[in-house]
Amino acid sequence: MMMMHRWRRSGDFIRSACKSLSSFRQKHNSMSPSVTGFMNRYESKVNTFEPNAWSHQYRSFGSSSSSSALKVKRNPLFSSLESKDVSFFKEILGERNVVEDEERLEIANTDWMKKYKGCSKLMLLPKNTEEVSQILKYCDSRSLAVVPQGGNTGLVGGSVPVFDEVIINVGLMNKVLSFDEVSGVLVCEAGCILENLATFLDTKGFVMPLDLGAKGSCHIGGNVSTNAGGLRLIRYGSLHGTVLGLEAVKANGNVLDMLGTLRKDNTGYDLKHLFIGSEGSLGIVTKVSILTQPKLSSVNLAFIACKDFLSCQVLNHLDGVRNPVSSSENFYILIETTGSGETYDREKLEAFLLKSLEQGLVSDGVIAQDINQASSFWRIREGITEALQKAGACYKYDLSLPVEEIYNIVNDLRGRLGNLANVMGYGHLGDGNLHLNISAAEYNDKLLGLIEPYVYEWTSKHRGSISAEHGLGVMKANEILYSKSPETVS
Amino acid sequence: MMMMHRWRRSGDFIRSACKSLSSFRQKHNSMSPSVTGFMNRYESKVNTFEPNAWSHQYRSFGSSSSSSALKVKRNPLFSSLESKDVSFFKEILGERNVVEDEERLEIANTDWMKKYKGCSKLMLLPKNTEEVSQILKYCDSRSLAVVPQGGNTGLVGGSVPVFDEVIINVGLMNKVLSFDEVSGVLVCEAGCILENLATFLDTKGFVMPLDLGAKGSCHIGGNVSTNAGGLRLIRYGSLHGTVLGLEAVKANGNVLDMLGTLRKDNTGYDLKHLFIGSEGSLGIVTKVSILTQPKLSSVNLAFIACKDFLSCQVLNHLDGVRNPVSSSENFYILIETTGSGETYDREKLEAFLLKSLEQGLVSDGVIAQDINQASSFWRIREGITEALQKAGACYKYDLSLPVEEIYNIVNDLRGRLGNLANVMGYGHLGDGNLHLNISAAEYNDKLLGLIEPYVYEWTSKHRGSISAEHGLGVMKANEILYSKSPETVS
Numbered sequence: 019m020m021m022m023h024r025w026r027r028s029g030d031f032i033r034s035a036c037k038s039l040s041s042f043r044q045k046h047n048s049m050s051p052s053v054t055g056f057m058n059r060y061e062s063k064v065n066t067f068e069p070n071a072w073s074h075q076y077r078s079f080g081s082s083s084s085s086s087a088l089k090v091k092r093n094p095l096f097s098s099l100e101s102k103d104v105s106f107f108k109e110i111l112g113e114r115n116v117v118e119d120e121e122r123l124e125i126a127n128t129d130w131m132k133k134y135k136g137c138s139k140l141m142l143l144p145k146n147t148e149e150v151s152q153i154l155k156y157c158d159s160r161s162l163a164v165v166p167q168g169g170n171t172g173l174v175g176g177s178v179p180v181f182d183e184v185i186i187n188v189g190l191m192n193k194v195l196s197f198d199e200v201s202g203v204l205v206c207e208a209g210c211i212l213e214n215l216a217t218f219l220d221t222k223g224f225v226m227p228l229d230l231g232a233k234g235s236c237h238i239g240g241n242v243s244t245n246a247g248g249l250r251l252i253r254y255g256s257l258h259g260t261v262l263g264l265e266a267v268k269a270n271g272n273v274l275d276m277l278g279t280l281r282k283d284n285t286g287y288d289l290k291h292l293f294i295g296s297e298g299s300l301g302i303v304t305k306v307s308i309l310t311q312p313k314l315s316s317v318n319l320a321f322i323a324c325k326d327f328l329s330c331q332v333l334n335h336l337d338g339v340r341n342p343v344s345s346s347e348n349f350y351i352l353i354e355t356t357g358s359g360e361t362y363d364r365e366k367l368e369a370f371l372l373k374s375l376e377q378g379l380v381s382d383g384v385i386a387q388d389i390n391q392a393s394s395f396w397r398i399r400e401g402i403t404e405a406l407q408k409a410g411a412c413y414k415y416d417l418s419l420p421v422e423e424i425y426n427i428v429n430d431l432r433g434r435l436g437n438l439a440n441v442m443g444y445g446h447l448g449d450g451n452l453h454l455n456i457s458a459a460e461y462n463d464k465l466l467g468l469i470e471p472y473v474y475e476w477t478s479k480h481r482g483s484i485s486a487e488h489g490l491g492v493m494k495a496n497e498i499l500y501s502k503s504p505e506t507v508s
Numbered sequence: 509m510m511m512m513h514r515w516r517r518s519g520d521f522i523r524s525a526c527k528s529l530s531s532f533r534q535k536h537n538s539m540s541p542s543v544t545g546f547m548n549r550y551e552s553k554v555n556t557f558e559p560n561a562w563s564h565q566y567r568s569f570g571s572s573s574s575s576s577a578l579k580v581k582r583n584p585l586f587s588s589l590e591s592k593d594v595s596f597f598k599e600i601l602g603e604r605n606v607v608e609d610e611e612r613l614e615i616a617n618t619d620w621m622k623k624y625k626g627c628s629k630l631m632l633l634p635k636n637t638e639e640v641s642q643i644l645k646y647c648d649s650r651s652l653a654v655v656p657q658g659g660n661t662g663l664v665g666g667s668v669p670v671f672d673e674v675i676i677n678v679g680l681m682n683k684v685l686s687f688d689e690v691s692g693v694l695v696c697e698a699g700c701i702l703e704n705l706a707t708f709l710d711t712k713g714f715v716m717p718l719d720l721g722a723k724g725s726c727h728i729g730g731n732v733s734t735n736a737g738g739l740r741l742i743r744y745g746s747l748h749g750t751v752l753g754l755e756a757v758k759a760n761g762n763v764l765d766m767l768g769t770l771r772k773d774n775t776g777y778d779l780k781h782l783f784i785g786s787e788g789s790l791g792i793v794t795k796v797s798i799l800t801q802p803k804l805s806s807v808n809l810a811f812i813a814c815k816d817f818l819s820c821q822v823l824n825h826l827d828g829v830r831n832p833v834s835s836s837e838n839f840y841i842l843i844e845t846t847g848s849g850e851t852y853d854r855e856k857l858e859a860f861l862l863k864s865l866e867q868g869l870v871s872d873g874v875i876a877q878d879i880n881q882a883s884s885f886w887r888i889r890e891g892i893t894e895a896l897q898k899a900g901a902c903y904k905y906d907l908s909l910p911v912e913e914i915y916n917i918v919n920d921l922r923g924r925l926g927n928l929a930n931v932m933g934y935g936h937l938g939d940g941n942l943h944l945n946i947s948a949a950e951y952n953d954k955l956l957g958l959i960e961p962y963v964y965e966w967t968s969k970h971r972g973s974i975s976a977e978h979g980l981g982v983m984k985a986n987e988i989l990y991s992k993s994p995e996t997v998s
Contacts, residue, residue, distance in 0.1 A: 244774065245774050247774075251772070255749040255750075256772070258748045258749055258778070258781060259745040259748055259750075260745075272995055274993070274995055275993040276992075278971070279910070279971065280973050281741065281746070281939040281940055282977050283908055283973035284734065284975045284976060284977055285975045285980055285988055285990075286786075286988050286997070287782055287786055288748070288784070291781030291782070292778075294778070295776075295777070296777055300777075359856065362852050419770075450771055451771070483772065483773035484775060485774045486770070490775055500775075501773065501775040502766075505764050507776070
């Protein structure tokens with residue numbers, strides 16, 4: 019009760035912190051498909067590395083110790099690009115949508131983390147499904163490896179070439195095809211940028227069921243292909259629940275029309291779910307049908323502090339950010355509620371927080387009073403990745419664990435690593451999704467050896483997932499058995 | 509405004525209409541798997557019937573005209589049951605769980621609608637996954653066809669044998685394995701009856717994310733295998749969103765452990781989604797992990813009438829049921845809301861209804877005042893199937909359509925059938941799910957010829973689904989191309 023004065027009332031702000039922070043939103047998990055269909059663009063056996071067999075190193079950032087999963091070699095069954103191939107693509111796509119420019123290729127070859135880098139000599143920009151189909155059919159016939167690419171905001175090396183794959187970027191396929199204001203069903207092309215869809219829906223009084231830090235760059239097709247989680251999962255559920263249909267092109271060029279717009283459809287296997295989260299390995303998603311939600315007028319945001327569970331030191335590295343609560347605790351929680359009854363919603367959140375205070379669960383907290391304050395709260399949460407990058411080398415793991423376990427792995431790892439590195443955990447408390455970050459001055463083999471496979475083994479032992487929302491990508495393709503049974507993988 | 513007096517206040521009732529109506533809840537869509545794995549238990553070509561080739565008729569109710577999709581013949585590659593097989597099963601399951609009793613087999617061979625009937629001579633009752641695995645491994649080696657069975661409440665002939673398949677009923681696998689009061693994740697065996705799970709959760713302060721008329725009999729394994737929709741879909745989403753994991757046994761006896769309990773897990777293909785709604789054709793679901801929801805204390809139920817869109821004549825056939833609103837309109841809607849703030853929730857619903865009245869969208873309505881009134885409202889909605897059965901023969905279709913189309917097909921069909929039959933539509937307005945019912949004095953070929961394939965073609969033309977929530981079963985196995993593209997089916 020004594021701290022009740024700290025629960026300041028919020029005005030009628032709408033959460034907009036994200037919108038003003040576009041400069042560092044070009045990040046996070048999004049598109050990361052690795053390869054189409056029937057052929058692997060690299061050879062690797064699950065959990066069996068061939069350290070002496072690989073001919074290239076494609077990391078351009080950090081040392082060779084930034085990850086242990088990159089020991090793969092190019093599959094010799096794939097052809098190499100020839101000038102006749104380029105000519106063919108120019109014929110079907112037009113000159114300007116066949117990119118050979120080195121500067122543009124440099125960007126397309128490099129992932130957001132600058133940790134993974136390919137050496138593709140060609141990026142194709144199809145304008146529609148038919149062109150994607152023609153490209154893939156041709157590449158299939160010529161045994162040319164391809165990598166689908168969207169906003170290239172993934173964190174696991176899935177959206178860039180590993181070797182010299184042809185990059186198929188769907189960025190020009192960015193049209194909204196239909197929106198039904200009764201059902202809230204949006205149908206659009208895969209290359210639509212998530213934030214653009216959000217802006218479009220805002221004019222209709224709707225919101226996307228997902229939101230994530232990378233929304234200024236990531237594509238809806240990539241979101242679907244990687245089963246992006248993000249900030250609204252606990253409110254609106256996963257994409258397996260909200261994606262109603264999709265269209266995809268298989269590696270042989272065949273188009274799979276699964277673009278339903280129905281809430282219920284029980285007619286045989288629901289194949290679209292295989293594509294959600296398959297990271298492009300089954301085909302390229304070209305269109306998406308998704309259930310959007312009515313926009314709610316009342317938004318409240320609370321920033322609260324607790325004495326235990328989680329340590330958070332990122333404030334040191336973000337300019338102009340201050341701790342919203344006076345005390346410095348070990349664990350902070352950001353809670354956003356949305357509803358339609360402003361007074362009621364605010365009082366409900368306040369009552370919840372007051373009760374938490376009285377029960378000793380919370381030691382301090384504040385409810386945002388206006389848009390600026392809300393922005394500053396979100397700036398902290400969304401700036402964590404940026405802050406960690408500034409600290410030097412950073413090993414990142416995206417884990418799902420039973421909620422009661424998510425701080426134990428942080429503690430265990432601190433004990434294991436001692437003063438070799440700083441171990442930090444943040445993420446999505448309601449989802450049991452921990453972003454485990456280990457920052458050090460530089461990448462080194464000794465440190466990596468202490469982290470991997472320890473983190474994966476720890477996660478597997480607790481029946482967690484070694485990839486909650488980022489996907490496997492190149493980084494964890496070989497680690498799948500830590501989270502899936504051999505029978506399932508087979 | 510003039511009708512505001514009709515919006516009576518509800519007390520603090522908890523919706524419990526369903527609980528008192530268990531006698532006629534033994535129905536509706538639930539378990540309906542058709543066959544395990546790699547072999548078809550019957551031969552049929554999609555959309556190509558072989559009317560002269562089938563050797564049996566398995567319908568015991570209605571004439572041969574109750575459906576056109578049953579023209580299938582037994583696959584000669586399957587063996588027939590021998591006494592050595594029965595001996596083997598008795599050895600691994602024990603005498604009492606190998607059922608040869610004719611009376612019990614009669615029930616297990618017949619579907620709830622009494623429209624589909626098999627002639628199996630054996631029902632097996634495994635007690636755990638290992639026994640299911642042993643059964644399937646043996647049947648695989650002996651080429652014995654099997655049909656998985658749960659509560660046998662499906663409406664499309666999917667949960668009973670077509671010919672002489674061995675029935676594998678999972679009813680003895682009915683244990684709750686774990687429940688996490690923080691995350692709300694329930695893990696249980698496939699044979700748990702939905703209502704028993706609801707009762708268990710009630711003591712913990714949680715509710716199942718699905719509810720349906722058959723809950724007194726249907727099994728959670730069957731719900732998952734048929735992707736049951738039901739009454740809470742618009743509130744909590746489909747099973748693709750709420751089922752977090754499952755365990756299944758393939759036709760060869762291999763166990764697939766996909767029994768995760770995590771909200772987020774992006775490590776490769778999420779195979780469990782293939783099993784959700786696959787009607788047993790990929791394997792037998794043996795365990796389920798599902799996200800349940802906190803029970804909300806404030807429940808409101810409104811029964812409202814509108815002048816247009818839908819005709820509903822079922823009140824004639826239900827004893828002791830009266831129209832809750834004084835006027836007799838063509839279209840009724842039942843709205844149930846749940847929340848945590850009783851006064852606020854009620855006022856919100858009242859304001860919504862008042863606004864709808866003022867705008868002329870609604871012509872009359874009443875909010876339930878107590879449990880009895882709520883029960884009587886639900887009795888009407890849940891008694892529709894029962895009432896239609898009493899009217900004589902009834903052709904039932906379970907369609908998904910764009911919401912604006914769901915009454916057009918009713919109208920079109922009325923025009924087409926004239927006075928040959930009564931055409932009625934009800935269902936789930938928010939989901940676009942129409943239960944289209946055509947009732948007549950008796951089944952006959954002429955009538956069937958006018959209904960099928962007209963209804964399927966109409967649905968396909970409007971990009972609807974010929975099975976919203978019931979599944980394909982035997983009834984619609986051959987009609988899949990009306991709702992899925994050839995490439996997808998292939």
